[in-house]
Amino acid sequence: MLDETTVQIVTELDIVAARQLGRNEAKAIGFNKVDQARIATAISELAKNIFLYASVGKIIIKRITKNGNSEKGIAIIAIDKGPGIKDVGKVLDYSPAANNGAGLHAVKRLVDLIEIQSEIGMGTIVRIEKWLR
Amino acid sequence: MNILKQLKAQYKKILLDYILNQNESNLYIGQNLIKQLIQKNVTPEDVIGIHKQAIEEIYEDLPESISHAYDFLIELMVHFGLKVKEHQFLLLKQEEMRIEMDIAAKIQNLLLETTIPTPELLDIGMVSIPKRKMNGDYVHFLHDDENYLGVAVTDVVGKGVPAALCMSMVKYGLDTLGYANSNPSYVLEVLNKIIEKSVDDSMFVSLFYGRYNLNNDIFTWASAGHEPALYYRAKENIFYDLESKGLLLGILPEFKYIQHDVKLEKDDFLVLMTDGVTDFRKLEEFDSRGYIKQLAVSYSRLSAQQMCEEIYKDLERLQDFNLDDDFTIVIIKK
Ligand SMILES: Nc1ncnc2c1ncn2[C@@H]1O[C@H](COP(=O)(O)OP(=O)(O)OP(=O)(O)O)[C@@H](O)[C@H]1O
Numbered sequence: 469m470l471d472e473t474t475v476q477i478v479t480e481l482d483i484v485a486a487r488q489l490g491r492n493e494a495k496a497i498g499f500n501k502v503d504q505a506r507i508a509t510a511i512s513e514l515a516k517n518i519f520l521y522a523s524v525g526k527i528i529i530k531r532i533t534k535n536g537n538s539e540k541g542i543a544i545i546a547i548d549k550g551p552g553i554k555d556v557g558k559v560l561d562y563s564p565a566a567n568n569g570a571g572l573h574a575v576k577r578l579v580d581l582i583e584i585q586s587e588i589g590m591g592t593i594v595r596i597e598k599w600l601r
Numbered sequence: 602m603n604i605l606k607q608l609k610a611q612y613k614k615i616l617l618d619y620i621l622n623q624n625e626s627n628l629y630i631g632q633n634l635i636k637q638l639i640q641k642n643v644t645p646e647d648v649i650g651i652h653k654q655a656i657e658e659i660y661e662d663l664p665e666s667i668s669h670a671y672d673f674l675i676e677l678m679v680h681f682g683l684k685v686k687e688h689q690f691l692l693l694k695q696e697e698m699r700i701e702m703d704i705a706a707k708i709q710n711l712l713l714e715t716t717i718p719t720p721e722l723l724d725i726g727m728v729s730i731p732k733r734k735m736n737g738d739y740v741h742f743l744h745d746d747e748n749y750l751g752v753a754v755t756d757v758v759g760k761g762v763p764a765a766l767c768m769s770m771v772k773y774g775l776d777t778l779g780y781a782n783s784n785p786s787y788v789l790e791v792l793n794k795i796i797e798k799s800v801d802d803s804m805f806v807s808l809f810y811g812r813y814n815l816n817n818d819i820f821t822w823a824s825a826g827h828e829p830a831l832y833y834r835a836k837e838n839i840f841y842d843l844e845s846k847g848l849l850l851g852i853l854p855e856f857k858y859i860q861h862d863v864k865l866e867k868d869d870f871l872v873l874m875t876d877g878v879t880d881f882r883k884l885e886e887f888d889s890r891g892y893i894k895q896l897a898v899s900y901s902r903l904s905a906q907q908m909c910e911e912i913y914k915d916l917e918r919l920q921d922f923n924l925d926d927d928f929t930i931v932i933i934k935k
């Protein structure tokens with residue numbers, strides 16, 4: 469398997485494809501079923517945001533290592549050239565009362581790291597990492 | 602990690618016990634284990650994962666379809682897990698806010714502390730009890746020499762933090778006015794402008810302002826939409842309502858407030874209060890002002906402070922010790 473795969477997000481079906489790919493990769497790395505479900509859920513939220521707010525974009529799924537290959541993990545990078553997020557801090561910090569408990573705020577809880585770079589009118593890059601324990 | 606492994610092993614054992622013998626004690630033990638798991642921040646999807654693993658170990662020939670069904674459930678439960686996390690997060694936030702509120706309330710109490718003046722010729726008493734942590738009522742006395750005593754009784758429409766902040770403005774407005782000899786109508790007009798300018802449109806303040814001339818016992822008052830004070834004339838054994846039609850503060854910047862006078866004689870007294878004293882939501886038909894008059898007369902031999910306290914106790918008892926609003930009463934006796 470390649471170290472890095474990309475899924476273009478154009479239609480809602482592509483969200484499913486990204487989930488599938490992420491799950492397969494997570495499984496190959498050695499994540500258990502519960503973590504596989506978490507990783508797929510996180511990918512799903514990122515891909516859905518691309519689909520909803522930027523129309524098109526891509527999801528990159530990567531194997532990562534640290535401490536001289538002794539620790540393995542997965543990184544997911546969501547990239548789009550959409551409208552950008554106005555207040556990144558706020559989006560991560562709180563979920564609106566009416567929210568169904570998902571969204572970026574929830575993704576933060578499913579993974580070990582989340583980084584958002586976003587510029588109004590330019591696009592958004594979200595990077596998440598989860599490490600195998 | 603090791604603890605989790607241990608708990609997993611325990612889970613499997615308890616599950617097996619239950620499968621072999623469906624008795625209540627195994628269920629009880631199972632629930633105790635779950636409590637421990639929750640303490641370790643184990644989420645619903647984790648529990649199903651643990652359950653699935655245990656089942657697969659107990660039944661080596663478990664059909665694959667059953668394992669898939671568990672995976673399906675794990676997938677769906679991820680969102681319940683997020684809800685649980687969200688809930689824990691909100692509980693923490695709530696605790697943080699409670700601590701902040703406590704501090705804010707303490708600061709407010711310091712800022713808005715009322716000292717009751719003790720002019721030689723008058724007996725003054727006061728009780729002010731907030732419904733919640735922050736008091737939406739405020740009493741301010743001005744007494745700079747032996748000529749005049751000024752008293753403001755205020756109620757902010759609205760509760761909690763916004764009301765408390767608004768009240769601080771009223772206090773500083775009154776502090777700036779400074780002199781006890783100011784005309785009540787002037788005091789209200791100045792405060793009205795300050796509040797109209799600086800406070801949110803949804804915030805209204807009612808204020809009763811009185812000035813007692815200690816040389817001739819003339820009490821002059823004006824009111825901005827406030828509960829009328831009571832004036833008891835001992836000679837006639839009659840109460841008069843000290844009414845004065847004036848808009849709440851902060852509505853119309855140029856509003857003119859009108860002031861009125863009354864002359865007090867020996868044993869007369871004044872009862873100033875907020876609507877928390879007279880509004881009994883649970884007893885709508887009740888003539889609360891009439892009742893307060895009766896109480897005031899029956900306690901009129903006591904000191905002003907004792908009168909306030911006894912009236913408070915009575916009204917509190919009447920409403921089953923659960924008042925609907927901030928409660929403030931001031932009594933001034935000649
Ligand atoms: N890729 C993106 N491009 C532009 N704006 C985005 C993007 N992702 C998120 N946002 C903005 O950030 C907000 C928060 O996103 P988040 O996914 O946390 O919640 P949501 O999408 O509103 O709700 P949910 O995901 O629960 O259905 C969105 O409402 C949207 O305005």
Ligand SMILES: [Mg+2]
Binds near residue numbers: 517572
């Ligand atoms: Mg979203």
